[in-house]
Amino acid sequence: MKVAIPNKGRLQQPTLQFLTQVGIKPLASDERALMIPTSWDGVQLVMMRTEDIPNLVEAGAAEIGITGHDYVTESKADVEELIKLDFGKAKIVLAVPQNWDVENVEDLRRKKNGIRIATKYYNIAKEYLDKVDIDAKIVKISGAAEVMPSLGAADAIIDVVSTGTTLKLHGLKSIDEILQTYAVVIGNKYWMKSEEAERVNLVLTMMKGVISARGRKMIFMNVDDSKLEDVISSLPAMLSPAISRLSKTNAWEVITVAEESQLPEVIAKAKAAGARDIVVVNIEKVVK
Numbered sequence: 288m289k290v291a292i293p294n295k296g297r298l299q300q301p302t303l304q305f306l307t308q309v310g311i312k313p314l315a316s317d318e319r320a321l322m323i324p325t326s327w328d329g330v331q332l333v334m335m336r337t338e339d340i341p342n343l344v345e346a347g348a349a350e351i352g353i354t355g356h357d358y359v360t361e362s363k364a365d366v367e368e369l370i371k372l373d374f375g376k377a378k379i380v381l382a383v384p385q386n387w388d389v390e391n392v393e394d395l396r397r398k399k400n401g402i403r404i405a406t407k408y409y410n411i412a413k414e415y416l417d418k419v420d421i422d423a424k425i426v427k428i429s430g431a432a433e434v435m436p437s438l439g440a441a442d443a444i445i446d447v448v449s450t451g452t453t454l455k456l457h458g459l460k461s462i463d464e465i466l467q468t469y470a471v472v473i474g475n476k477y478w479m480k481s482e483e484a485e486r487v488n489l490v491l492t493m494m495k496g497v498i499s500a501r502g503r504k505m506i507f508m509n510v511d512d513s514k515l516e517d518v519i520s521s522l523p524a525m526l527s528p529a530i531s532r533l534s535k536t537n538a539w540e541v542i543t544v545a546e547e548s549q550l551p552e553v554i555a556k557a558k559a560a561g562a563r564d565i566v567v568v569n570i571e572k573v574v575k
């Protein structure tokens with residue numbers, strides 16, 4: 288089976304890191320190779336422009352692919368978004384010059400008719416502008432949108448923002464948020480019927496396992512017999528905490544899983560209930 292992944296750009300490194308955790312490690316090959324074998328027998332990586340991945344997965348170039356939700360929306364490709372990933376997070380916004388007396392879309396609508404908006408997201412922009420009833424001309428570009436207003440090539444832009452540094456640097460401000468974006472695993476509509484269906488299914492299961500393990504920790508602790516009930520009732524768990532007898536004392540080892548964000552609270556409660564020797568361990572995968 289083939290997995291389409293970005294051949295460069297912001298999503299490439301996090302995608303490779305994610306795949307390594309899934310168990311798909313690219314095997315050394317020519318640096319310029321666009322088709323790469325991996326440590327997972329029968330799984331090949333195909334390197335493509337992030338923007339092209341939705342259409343190419345629709346066309347059957349790969350069973351699944353990793354790209355941005357923004358590009359899936361923009362392309363209108365007939366693919367399924369199978370797994371929402373926890374990287375590549377950003378927003379698509381409408382931005383205007385900071386010195387404009389415009390704070391929101393209503394102000395912009397009042398300002399003038401026929402403004403020019405530079406963007407690489409033509410379809411997203413068109414749909415949005417129709418929805419908010421702004422009469423604009425879209426100037427289609429393929430990058431560097433932020434510089435267009437100062438060059439006089441456009442009045443405003445629709446572009447991707449994460450920290451907002453680039454907007455600020457070019458004297459622009461966001462006045463509306465159009466779309467939240469993130470990396471996604473997409474699938475060809477027909478993969479389930481392909482010869483590779485079984486392998487694809489297993490890869491997807493492992494991908495989901497990695498995502499649901501993120502942000503979770505495994506906790507081990509020792510608890511005396513007399514405190515066992517109190518400690519167990521203080522703990523969160525996927526189903527319920529596990530217990531096993533310690534070999535030499537009248538005590539137990541209690542094991543559970545908790546959200547990393549809740550760890551300080553969970554540990555404090557367990558300690559107060561009588562737990563000791565608390566050990567926190569990373570989880571690699573949680574397969575449901």
Ligand SMILES: Nc1ncnc2c1ncn2[C@@H]1O[C@H](COP(=O)(O)OP(=O)(O)OP(=O)(O)O)[C@@H](O)[C@H]1O
Nearest residue numbers: 295296297337338355357375376377447448449468
């Ligand atoms: N701060 C950000 N700026 C741009 N894109 C981001 C950001 N954060 C996440 N992304 C996402 O990364 C993807 C952009 O990847 P893409 O490879 O097309 O562009 P790039 O990383 O800017 O590289 P290049 O423009 O050099 O080709 C999009 O899906 C986008 O939503």
Ligand SMILES: O=P(O)(O)OC[C@H]1O[C@H](OP(=O)(O)OP(=O)(O)O)[C@H](O)[C@@H]1O
Nearest residue numbers: 297430431447448449450451452453454
């Ligand atoms: O809100 P910020 O954190 O400033 O990020 C936004 C910037 O990041 C992207 O460019 P990228 O760095 O990917 O380079 P590019 O212009 O070559 O696409 C995007 O096109 C913006 O310019």
Ligand SMILES: [Mg+2]
Nearest residue numbers: 296297430431
């Ligand atoms: Mg870019």
